[in-house]
Amino acid sequence: MQMKSDFQLIEMAVDGNEDAFRSLLQRHCEMVFKVAYRWCAVKEDAEDIAQDVMMQLADNIRGFKPDEAAFTTWLYRVTINAAKDAYRRKQSRKNNEGQYANDRDVHSSDSAAEQQLWQQETTRLLDRLPDKDKEAVFLVFCEGLNHAEAATIVGCAESTISWRVHSARKKLKAWTKQ
Amino acid sequence: MTNDELKNMLEQPDAPDLDDAARGRIVTSAAIRYRHAARGPETNTTASSGGWLKSTLKPFMAAAAALVLVVAIQHSLPGGSTNGSGTSGTDRYSAAVFSEYQSLFQHELRAVVARNGDVDVVLGGQASQQTNPLVIIRIEADGQPIYITAYSGQTIETEIGGKSVVLDILTTADQEVVLASDEFILERGVLHGPDDFVADAHILEVSL
Numbered sequence: 001m002q003m004k005s006d007f008q009l010i011e012m013a014v015d016g017n018e019d020a021f022r023s024l025l026q027r028h029c030e031m032v033f034k035v036a037y038r039w040c041a042v043k044e045d046a047e048d049i050a051q052d053v054m055m056q057l058a059d060n061i062r063g064f065k066p067d068e069a070a071f072t073t074w075l076y077r078v079t080i081n082a083a084k085d086a087y088r089r090k091q092s093r094k095n096n097e098g099q100y101a102n103d104r105d106v107h108s109s110d111s112a113a114e115q116q117l118w119q120q121e122t123t124r125l126l127d128r129l130p131d132k133d134k135e136a137v138f139l140v141f142c143e144g145l146n147h148a149e150a151a152t153i154v155g156c157a158e159s160t161i162s163w164r165v166h167s168a169r170k171k172l173k174a175w176t177k178q
Numbered sequence: 179m180t181n182d183e184l185k186n187m188l189e190q191p192d193a194p195d196l197d198d199a200a201r202g203r204i205v206t207s208a209a210i211r212y213r214h215a216a217r218g219p220e221t222n223t224t225a226s227s228g229g230w231l232k233s234t235l236k237p238f239m240a241a242a243a244a245l246v247l248v249v250a251i252q253h254s255l256p257g258g259s260t261n262g263s264g265t266s267g268t269d270r271y272s273a274a275v276f277s278e279y280q281s282l283f284q285h286e287l288r289a290v291v292a293r294n295g296d297v298d299v300v301l302g303g304q305a306s307q308q309t310n311p312l313v314i315i316r317i318e319a320d321g322q323p324i325y326i327t328a329y330s331g332q333t334i335e336t337e338i339g340g341k342s343v344v345l346d347i348l349t350t351a352d353q354e355v356v357l358a359s360d361e362f363i364l365e366r367g368v369l370h371g372p373d374d375f376v377a378d379a380h381i382l383e384v385s386l
Binding site: 013018021022025026029030033034037038043046047050051054055057058059061 | 193194195196200201203204205207208209211212213
């Protein structure tokens with residue numbers, strides 16, 4: 001059977017076809033999970049975020065115009081927002097800067113302790129950035145999007161993304177010198 | 179700091195793959211919500227930033243503590259009117275929702291907690307004793323009613339009035355529901371606990 005495009009699946013899901021909706025979920029939950037993971041670096045948290053995003057998709061799908069590009073952008077935006085919310089909740093629970101970073105999954109493929117420390121340090125620095133700067137840096141450098149694409153997801157002007165990346169770079173530079 | 183330096187600094191390890199259990203849980207919960215979102219006026223289908231899912235659930239691990247999966251179906255509970263058999267709309271609705279989740283999580287479902295339009299499904303390693311009576315509990319703290327549906331004999335942990343409370347749900351031989359927690363005890367319809375706390379509970383006279 002020919003695989004249906006996102007466009008077709010969205011169209012069918014908008015009309016109430018649960019199988020089509022499930023197919024959409026199956027197709028995109030991995031991507032959402034990975035984006036969430038790259039943001040929070042904790043597998044369980046990334047699963048929570050992915051589930052939150054899929055719940056929001058269930059709420060909103062019937063109002064979608066079948067447009068693949070808009071759909072992907074929407075998923076990205078909701079994922080980033082969910083990740084930010086999750087982070088804030090976790091931070092307020094722990095009320096302890098730095099502890100979140102220590103929770104993050106440690107990957108020791110080559111058991112390089114130094115690399116782990118570097119990673120933790122990077123995470124700590126990133127977490128010090130204002131949310132908007134972190135979001136811009138994340139989309140551009142971790143997700144590999146260009147400034148225009150990141151701007152579409154965040155819902156701001158391209159120049160705003162450029163400014164936020166510049167501002168983040170400046171802060172990170174200063175902090176790494178400390 | 180150049181773009182390349184920043185890029186190198188931010189180089190992340192590859193994200194792990196989403197495992198099948200997590201994928202199944204995510205897809206199933208969202209599909210349930212999609213189905214319920216289609217069910218007309220009693221369902222709130224507006225976008226919500228709520229519904230945060232605590233999927234620390236590890237269904238295949240023998241978790242000692244109950245874990246809460248917030249499925250957030252956005253139901254609004256119907257009113258408490260009763261039909262000829264004395265069963266209220268809330269009872270019937272709670273039983274129906276419980277039954278639906280029981281069919282999905284038969285060996286893990288411990289309770290269904292409805293609050294503020296969201297439904298939390300409490301899952302854990304300890305299976306429900308389906309031979310025990312099914313009870314519905316209404317607890318009001320800070321003006322917000324919470325409905326808990328569970329088989330008696332369960333111990334569940336849920337959030338009431340902004341804090342986590344462990345509840346023991348029991349029934350007596352004369353079919354009275356007893357609720358016990360560190361905060362309060364409800365016994366034979368009498369609540370011993372904080373003054374601003376309201377709780378009542380009864381056995382659900384609804385067959386699943």
